[in-house]
Amino acid sequence: MNERKLQELRPRKTFAQHWLKSEKALNEIIRAAQLKLGDRILEIGPGTGILTRRLLPEVQSLLAVEIDRDLCDKLAKEIGREQKFLLLQGDFLSLDLPSLLAQFPTFQKPHKVVANIPYNITGPILEKLLGTIANPNPEPYDLLVLLLQKEVAERLVAKPGSRTFGALSVRVQYLANCELICTVPAGAFYPPPKVDSAVVRLIPYQIEPPALDTRKLDTLVKLGFSAKRKMLRNNLLSVVERDRLTQLLEKLDINPQSRAEDLSVAQWVTLANLLL
Numbered sequence: 001m002n003e004r005k006l007q008e009l010r011p012r013k014t015f016a017q018h019w020l021k022s023e024k025a026l027n028e029i030i031r032a033a034q035l036k037l038g039d040r041i042l043e044i045g046p047g048t049g050i051l052t053r054r055l056l057p058e059v060q061s062l063l064a065v066e067i068d069r070d071l072c073d074k075l076a077k078e079i080g081r082e083q084k085f086l087l088l089q090g091d092f093l094s095l096d097l098p099s100l101l102a103q104f105p106t107f108q109k110p111h112k113v114v115a116n117i118p119y120n121i122t123g124p125i126l127e128k129l130l131g132t133i134a135n136p137n138p139e140p141y142d143l144l145v146l147l148l149q150k151e152v153a154e155r156l157v158a159k160p161g162s163r164t165f166g167a168l169s170v171r172v173q174y175l176a177n178c179e180l181i182c183t184v185p186a187g188a189f190y191p192p193p194k195v196d197s198a199v200v201r202l203i204p205y206q207i208e209p210p211a212l213d214t215r216k217l218d219t220l221v222k223l224g225f226s227a228k229r230k231m232l233r234n235n236l237l238s239v240v241e242r243d244r245l246t247q248l249l250e251k252l253d254i255n256p257q258s259r260a261e262d263l264s265v266a267q268w269v270t271l272a273n274l275l276l
């Protein structure tokens with residue numbers, strides 16, 4: 001689509017609409033999705049359908065959820081007749097996908113997610129797709145390829161000990177293996193967002209060993225990261241005595257002066273399990 005056509009589509013700010021126009025970024029997304037002809041894809045926010053059109057010929061089925069009625073009408077006219085395409089109009093966050101899909105018995109549940117998501121609801125979308133530490137999605141997707149804000153992407157793929165490793169890193173990495181595919185400059189979109197973007201690939205997994213009490217782990221992570229510059233043993237005072245924590249950390253071969261961002265996800269789990 002050329003720039004003028006994109007402008008005619010008058011992007012809506014409230015829906016965080018930024019149309020991807022970079023062939024390079026599209027190619028990266030498609031490659032990262034490792035598509036097979038049997039794949040059943042979920043796309044959130046198809047917008048003008050630029051990614052949708054790339055995905056369709058390569059997969060068995062594609063379910064797209066778009067909140068904007070006008071865009072839905074347009075997409076339905078353009079590609080709505082494709083048998084393997086199902087377009088649902090609504091807010092992805094409040095849709096009950098399983099019960100909606102029950103109305104389309106020939107349409108199988110998607111097992112991969114490929115999407116350029118609306119950045120204003122990135123956190124809630126991640127939570128809906130992956131679940132939470134205490135409440136993981138019981139039917140996890142096999143793979144998710146998402147185009148999102150670069151700063152969020154960096155937190156998702158951050159390694160322990162780095163400045164960007166935070167509560168979000170632990171929460172998501174507990175549920176999925178996270179990989180940075182590429183960064184995408186703001187100029188790759190019309191209109192350009194205020195921030196740069198990045199493509200990430202998340203592969204949900206069952207962490208080993210799992211947390212025995214996931215709620216406990218959730219609370220620990222929340223408290224641990226609550227005051228960033230403080231040592232872990234100070235942030236966790238309300239759940240464990242200083243001396244006991246020092247002992248536990250030494251037992252785990254972790255420096256007792258560590259801060260929350262120094263512990264790996266596995267270490268967080270071990271610590272939570274020892275604190276039961």
Ligand code: SAH
Binds near residue numbers: 016045065
């Ligand atoms: N995939 C398109 C558009 C990305 S912009 C492209 O790459 O060009 C984000 C899209 O998400 C917009 O189409 C917007 O209308 C849609 N959107 C925003 N909030 C949504 C929600 N809650 N549920 C579903 N779609 C939403």
